[in-house]
Amino acid sequence: MTGPGLNSTNPRPPAVSIEGLSKFYHRTTALKELDLLIDGGAIVGVLGPNGSGKSTLLKAIAGLCQPDAGQVLVSGLPPSPRTKEFVAYVPEGSYLYSWMTLGQTLDFVGGFYEDWDDAKAAELVRFMNLRLDHQVGELSKGMKARLRLILAMARSADLVLLDEPLAGIDPPSRARILETMIKEYRGQEQTIVLSTHEVGEVEQVLDRVVFLREGEIVIDANADDLRQERGTSIEGLMREVYQ
Amino acid sequence: MRRNKLQRFASLYWREIRAARTRALVFAGLLVLWLLFFTSGLISYPSQAIIEANLGILTALPFWAGAVALWGLRGEWRARTSELLLSLPVPSWQILLSKLLAVMTEVTAYSVGGLAASLLFLRRSALLALAELPPGYWPGLGVQQALKLYVTYWLAIAGMVALLQFAFVVGRLVPRFSVLLSAMALVGGGWLVLALGTFTTWLLNLNHRGIHAAFVTWRPVNDAFQYVHLEANITPILVAIAMAVAFFLASAYLLDHQVDA
Numbered sequence: 001m002t003g004p005g006l007n008s009t010n011p012r013p014p015a016v017s018i019e020g021l022s023k024f025y026h027r028t029t030a031l032k033e034l035d036l037l038i039d040g041g042a043i044v045g046v047l048g049p050n051g052s053g054k055s056t057l058l059k060a061i062a063g064l065c066q067p068d069a070g071q072v073l074v075s076g077l078p079p080s081p082r083t084k085e086f087v088a089y090v091p092e093g094s095y096l097y098s099w100m101t102l103g104q105t106l107d108f109v110g111g112f113y114e115d116w117d118d119a120k121a122a123e124l125v126r127f128m129n130l131r132l133d134h135q136v137g138e139l140s141k142g143m144k145a146r147l148r149l150i151l152a153m154a155r156s157a158d159l160v161l162l163d164e165p166l167a168g169i170d171p172p173s174r175a176r177i178l179e180t181m182i183k184e185y186r187g188q189e190q191t192i193v194l195s196t197h198e199v200g201e202v203e204q205v206l207d208r209v210v211f212l213r214e215g216e217i218v219i220d221a222n223a224d225d226l227r228q229e230r231g232t233s234i235e236g237l238m239r240e241v242y243q
Numbered sequence: 244m245r246r247n248k249l250q251r252f253a254s255l256y257w258r259e260i261r262a263a264r265t266r267a268l269v270f271a272g273l274l275v276l277w278l279l280f281f282t283s284g285l286i287s288y289p290s291q292a293i294i295e296a297n298l299g300i301l302t303a304l305p306f307w308a309g310a311v312a313l314w315g316l317r318g319e320w321r322a323r324t325s326e327l328l329l330s331l332p333v334p335s336w337q338i339l340l341s342k343l344l345a346v347m348t349e350v351t352a353y354s355v356g357g358l359a360a361s362l363l364f365l366r367r368s369a370l371l372a373l374a375e376l377p378p379g380y381w382p383g384l385g386v387q388q389a390l391k392l393y394v395t396y397w398l399a400i401a402g403m404v405a406l407l408q409f410a411f412v413v414g415r416l417v418p419r420f421s422v423l424l425s426a427m428a429l430v431g432g433g434w435l436v437l438a439l440g441t442f443t444t445w446l447l448n449l450n451h452r453g454i455h456a457a458f459v460t461w462r463p464v465n466d467a468f469q470y471v472h473l474e475a476n477i478t479p480i481l482v483a484i485a486m487a488v489a490f491f492l493a494s495a496y497l498l499d500h501q502v503d504a
Contacts, residue, residue, distance in 0.1 A: 026419055064329055064504035080499075084332035095326040099262065111246040111254050112331045 013076030015040040015159050015191040016061055021070035023056050023215075030056040032215040033070065040158065041188035043205050045223070046195040047234070048212035049242050054195035055092060057212070058161045061193070062089035074159060085114065088157035090148045092164040098137030102147060105136055109151050121154035124184075128176055142173030149177050153184040162194040166201060174201060181205065203234045211241055252337050259315070259345030266311065270353055274300070278364040300357040304350055305400050312346050312404040316411045329504040336495035339408055343491070346404050350397065380459055388458045392473075395454070395480075402487035406432045409490035415502045436486045440479030447478055454480065 016038040023031040031053045038044055046054045059065035060072050063079025074083040096105055102125070110116040125132060128146040130139075139147065145165065152160050165181075166174050182205055185192060196202055199209075209226060211219035218241060219226070223234060230237055246254060277300075319325040328338055362369050373381055409432060414425030456473045 059326075059504070062330055064326055066501055066503060081332045081334050084330060087330075089326075089330045091323070091326050093323065095323045097258075097262070097324055097327075098322070108254060108258060109327070109331075112251055112333065 012040060013073070014038060015075060016193070017073040017076070018057075018061075019071050021057075021060060021072060022068050023053075023060065023065065024068050029215050031060070031067075034215065034217060036210065036217065036220070038191060038193065038208075040191050042207040043185065043192045043194070044208045044210060045199065045202060045206040045234070046193060046210050046212060047197070047199055047238055048195075049197050051214075052197075052212040053215040054197075054212055055163050056215075058089070058163045058193065058195055059091075061159075062087055062161055064089070086158040087161065088152035088155050088159070089161045090152045090163060090165065092167055094136075094144055096136045096144070096147070098135070100136050101132065102130055102134045102136060102139070103132035105147065106132070106150070106154070110154065113155050113157075115156040117154055117156065120184075121150060124150045124154055124180065127180065141168055142170045145169045146173055146176060149180055153180055156186065156190075158190060160190065160192045162192065164196055165194060166196060166198065178202065178205070199235045199238050206234065209234055211238070213242070251333055252341060255333065255337060255341035256344055259341055260348060262315075263311075263345060263349055267349070267352070270307075270349075271356075274353075274357055274360055278360060282364055300361075301354055301396065304354055305403060307353070308346050308350050308400050308404060309407055311349065312342070312407045313411060315342055315346070316408060320415065326504045329498070334495065335498035336492070339491065339495055339498070343401065343404050343408065347397070347401055350400055354393075376459055384457075385459070388456050391454070391456045392458065395456075395475075398484065402483055405487040405491040405494070406436075409494045412494040412497045412502060416497065418503075432486075432490060436483050437479075439486065440482045443482050444476055444478045 014037050016036065018034060018036040021031050021034040021036075022029070034053075034057070036057075046057060048054050056065055060067055061074060061079070063072075063074075063084060072079060074087060077083050079087075097108075100108065106121050106125075110118065110121060128150060130143060130146060130150075134143070136144070136147070149162075149165060152162065162181075165177055169177065178201060181192070185205075194202065199206075203223070206223045209219065209221060209223050210217055219237075221229075226237065227233060232240070319328060329335070331338075376385070406429065410425040410429040413428035414421035414423075417424055454473075454475045454477055456475075458471055458473075460469060460471050
């Protein structure tokens with residue numbers, strides 16, 4: 001399947017190119033012969049209920065999950081330490097060292113990336129109402145989600161993968177996260193792929209939506225075109241598709 | 244903030260060391276209790292027995308190192324911090340090596356620290372014991388042989404840690420059966436080292452090229468010092484080192500290409 005954002009005259013390889021990707025967990029099929037092409041410079045929403053394969057798809061792009069079949073290319077390269085230099089991956093839930101302080105976490109992670117910006121990280125910490133001496137283990141769920149987003153947005157990564165960035169987060173944190181995402185998005189230079197099962201608040205920022213069901217793509221379209229064509233919001237369409 | 248490759252590796256290693264702080268405090272506390280027990284005078288024992296008893300630290304350390312190596316890797320997957328580590332732009336061998344070196348730093352710190360603390364707390368007993376050693380043994384020959392044994396001991400633990408890392412990574416290939424797979428990889432890996440060591444010894448016939456070490460030990464049974472002469476064939480030792488390197492490289496490959504974070 002070719003995404004609507006494909007521009008065949010673009011000399012740059014697509015941000016993400018996936019062919020025949022399958023992933024199985026014991027008897028469960030997480031992804032089934034999935035094809036997907038994402039050109040650079042868009043915010044793509046991977047939508048679907050729990051267990052539809054969203055997280056597995058993002059992990060496969062990030063190089064954290066090994067496909068059972070098929071191929072994933074990120075800017076024309078298979079996932080490797082080389083691609084991780086320009087991919088920012090933010091998983092759902094806590095994946096940080098609880099014994100580190102927020103400052104130590106930023107220092108540890110930031111040191112690995114050429115595109116890390118200390119000043120931007122400091123500004124984001126202030127904007128997100130966080131403190132550098134806070135211990136990660138003592139942060140609330142919303143604060144942890146904000147910290148995760150800082151780790152991605154303090155970089156100028158070409159590809160940002162956000163897995164359920166708003167799941168289980170309180171409304172003030174959700175607003176801050178969305179505001180940061182919009183503020184820091186670098187337009188044509190950056191691609192953001194975010195997965196969510198609650199499309200309501202993020203709908204406004206999505207350029208393209210990919211609906212997943214049981215590891216397969218059921219809809220892949222430009223968000224505006226889809227709204228116009230179906231005469232409903234993406235959230236409304238989601239209710240129709242997954243009811 | 245930007246770091247070069249060496250600094251990135253140092254950052255991984257330093258993170259492991261910082262994570263080991265609590266363990267180090269527990270170990271230091273246990274060591275102090277152990278030494279206080281000896282100096283308390285609660286029981287009477289020959290002065291030489293103190294030196295022998297402190298070898299208990301060296302006996303326990305391989306088990307400690309093995310547990311720490313497995314615990315460290317398992318903890319990354321349990322806390323999902325493996326997703327952070329494996330999303331960093333560094334090859335997996337650097338992550339594994341930082342963990343291995345951190346464990347070996349602990350082993351070195353605890354063994355050397357334990358020895359130093361023993362000598363500090365128990366220097367009167369140590370001096371009495373040393374005074375009873377045969378003439379000419381201490382310090383020249385004694386230090387030389389002790390170092391030879393210590394390096395062999397250190398390498399053996401490092402090899403064991405590499406095998407344990409391999410066993411853990413093999414277990415992650417099929418998470419549902421991780422314990423079974425890890426146990427099989429551990430037993431199979433150990434057997435392979437023994438079998439290859441035996442085979443190459445027979446094949447190369449290098450019996451005459453051995454490692455020799457002689458040291459003096461005190462035997463409580465007859466209350467006397469005895470020379471102990473150790474002779475080890477170098478072929479199986481070299482095979483074990485090569486196998487440890489192979490296990491390490493295989494772990495890194497599997498982590499890069501086969502294992503999910």
